[in-house]
Amino acid sequence: MVGLSFPCCTIQDGLLEKxxxxxxxxxxxxxxxxxxxxxxxxxxxxxGLPDHAAVARLPFKKLLFPHREKVWSxxxxxxxxxxxxxxxxxxxxxxxxxxxLWYLDQVFAEDxxxxxxxxxxxxxxxxxxxxxxxxxxxxxxxxxxxxxxxxDQLWALSERAVELLMTLACQMQDESSLPWPExxxxxxxxxxxxxxxxxxxxxxxxxxxxRCLSCGACSAVCPTCYCFDxxxxxxxxxxxxxxxxxxxxxxTEHGSVAGGFDFRAGRAERLRFRMEHKRLGFxxxxxxxxxxxxxxxxxxxxxxIDLDRIAAQFVTEGTDV
Amino acid sequence: MSDNLQPVPAVLASIRPMxxxxxVFTFVPDRPFSVIPGQFFEISLPGVGNFPVSTCLPVxxxxxxxxxxRAGRVTDALYRLSPxxxxxxxxxxxxxxxxxxxxxxxxxxxxxxxxxxxxxxxLMTLLAERQRYGRIVLLYxxxxxxLLLFGEELVELARQQSITLRFSxxxxxxxxxxxxxxxxxxxLVNELLEDLQLEPPQTVAAVCGPPALYGCILExxxxxxxxxxxxxxxxxxxxxxxxxxxxxxxxGGRYVCRDGPVFSLAELRSMPGAI
Numbered sequence: 001m002v003g004l005s006f007p008c009c010t011i012q013d014g015l016l017e018k019x020x021x022x023x024x025x026x027x028x029x030x031x032x033x034x035x036x037x038x039x040x041x042x043x044x045x046x047x048g049l050p051d052h053a054a055v056a057r058l059p060f061k062k063l064l065f066p067h068r069e070k071v072w073s074x075x076x077x078x079x080x081x082x083x084x085x086x087x088x089x090x091x092x093x094x095x096x097x098x099x100x101l102w103y104l105d106q107v108f109a110e111d112x113x114x115x116x117x118x119x120x121x122x123x124x125x126x127x128x129x130x131x132x133x134x135x136x137x138x139x140x141x142x143x144x145x146x147x148x149x150x151x152d153q154l155w156a157l158s159e160r161a162v163e164l165l166m167t168l169a170c171q172m173q174d175e176s177s178l179p180w181p182e183x184x185x186x187x188x189x190x191x192x193x194x195x196x197x198x199x200x201x202x203x204x205x206x207x208x209x210x211r212c213l214s215c216g217a218c219s220a221v222c223p224t225c226y227c228f229d230x231x232x233x234x235x236x237x238x239x240x241x242x243x244x245x246x247x248x249x250x251x252t253e254h255g256s257v258a259g260g261f262d263f264r265a266g267r268a269e270r271l272r273f274r275m276e277h278k279r280l281g282f283x284x285x286x287x288x289x290x291x292x293x294x295x296x297x298x299x300x301x302x303x304x305i306d307l308d309r310i311a312a313q314f315v316t317e318g319t320d321v
Numbered sequence: 322m323s324d325n326l327q328p329v330p331a332v333l334a335s336i337r338p339m340x341x342x343x344x345v346f347t348f349v350p351d352r353p354f355s356v357i358p359g360q361f362f363e364i365s366l367p368g369v370g371n372f373p374v375s376t377c378l379p380v381x382x383x384x385x386x387x388x389x390x391r392a393g394r395v396t397d398a399l400y401r402l403s404p405x406x407x408x409x410x411x412x413x414x415x416x417x418x419x420x421x422x423x424x425x426x427x428x429x430x431x432x433x434x435x436x437x438x439x440x441x442x443x444l445m446t447l448l449a450e451r452q453r454y455g456r457i458v459l460l461y462x463x464x465x466x467x468l469l470l471f472g473e474e475l476v477e478l479a480r481q482q483s484i485t486l487r488f489s490x491x492x493x494x495x496x497x498x499x500x501x502x503x504x505x506x507x508x509l510v511n512e513l514l515e516d517l518q519l520e521p522p523q524t525v526a527a528v529c530g531p532p533a534l535y536g537c538i539l540e541x542x543x544x545x546x547x548x549x550x551x552x553x554x555x556x557x558x559x560x561x562x563x564x565x566x567x568x569x570x571x572x573g574g575r576y577v578c579r580d581g582p583v584f585s586l587a588e589l590r591s592m593p594g595a596i
Contacts, residue, residue: 193574228567
């Protein structure tokens, strides 16, 4: 597959070590690492730059859009800003995560809290070996971030990355394509608004929705899921913190209004809502498929619900399934 | 514009009981807000939470007036406050009614229940420049006569011939109450549509009510000949953030808080599941 092109340079001896030191600087450096229990997690690393990527079960979004984030505090009648977040670096992300980062950048383009964290974040991707669940697509959407580290080349995705490489005396070369993994193992299925409309009352929503446990794991691990709720927590000194918490479209009350009416009362409707969000997008991002094909939701679902498999049925059946 | 979700401090200036669990609250924020009818605010009670609400009167001298139903945990806490209490306001959010569409037109307002609150904000805005509009007809349905909001004020406006008014109630044991003389129907509000003598080609309709209202009345309005672009509907959803991010309010793929809450029937027809 051919992705977008970026300026690149050859990795000379010692470059990665120097780069690692520069990136670390005053930043806390996180990378996906396999833990002893076999789960791949984002962890703080002390040194080095991973030369290959891994898919952390809980994706990078937790550092930009934490599952519980204080957005303001209130004390003695005054609303106060929150402290500046720490500067961090994320290294060793797969290219699908760099697409998800681009997507979240669009979603939160006007969100002061996200943008504050984002401006303090340096992101380096790396090459990956596609797993059996991978369905990535270079043409799906652009990538965001600063660097991609290949076997013998580096790609500079941002201005600041180019400047950083220049200060390390790298010879920048012409633009070349990012090295996307060769051929995803499975073919992804795209759906259109018309598909969803035609299959709005299809039996598959109930059939699959009936199995759903509403555990919300699929959304939690999805790198492009971003529903949130706002909730207040009081402290003993009388101050109040307004918190932003991850929410989940499979939870009851996600679509309910005061007085009790629920616009998405059943799991079938919630499953359809999730499909619509993932594959068609909302608001200004309508029409853009935001499933980057990382496979996290398929891997985590305890009852084997797979949006891609549902989408595939629409494409092949042509009528209500 | 960047939003940090932080409210502007505001004082709860007054509380006016109207009917049971539907009071009118007036807020005065520290800095002025510009609002057009149909837009909404998020009201924060620090330590309790926040909820979205429309205004029921054009903003005058920085005073924001909202008719709020006691319907949940946060509104219940608001009902326990006294004038002078501190709250927080964010907004205004959403598109609001496009008043340009109304100029020179006959206007049909259809309200169900608490839907009267935002439509009263629109009505009062229209009446401030009454000469710019043709006939103004208000059809207002409520569950019972005692739950009619702004009833006396509306009756007075009808008496002055500023508006044509028809009430309907779903249930009524007798019609001896204060509005007995003006309640036209015991039945659903859409039944008031008959014999209106509107001129559909030059009519704009604005509808606000519970979800059940939209199921029938929008297409009925279209059947009278009002253009689908001029049948305006304000949708109620669970608007948590107000800025098109949190996803609770999404209907038909659009953020009701940001792209709406006012949509035309033409738009709603391409938003499956929105009504």
